[in-house]
Amino acid sequence: MSIEFDSDKQRLDRDMVYRYLSGESYWARGLPRDIFERSLDGALCIGGYDQHGRQVAFARVISDYATFAYLGDVFVLDSVRGQGVGKALMAHIDAHPQLQNLRRFMLATADAHGLYAQYGFAALSAPERIMERVEPDIYQRLARERGQP
Structure with a gap:
């Protein structure tokens, strides 16, 4: 599968990424939208796009670009899993200047140690x-404090 990767935040399908992270991921379930938006602002965001320009993968790297980086929020949509997209995304990140x-x-x-x-x-x-x-229930606590379900 041919995938194009770039770090143009304007190109990101923010609604899709937010839906995945807040609703499907095990690590960010319940993520409030305002916190999601701030997380993108402070990170190197990498989108993966199929031949039709549809975003099918995402990763976020928090770094000082000199000594340290943290890779987070990595996902590949179910519709393209098993087609090498995760490996291609990691190769792109590994080679990023x-x-x-x-x-x-x-x-x-x-679940992705291998x-x-x-x-x-x-x-x-x-x-x-x-x-x-670690505050594993922080998003749920924030929702309660904000009067959200």
């Missing part, structure tokens, strides 16, 4: 040195 020679590039995944391992990602080398603060 702004993401070269980083000391640390991180991500979190529940894919990411092909691009050099591995379990934490020193997990005792990494800390995190």
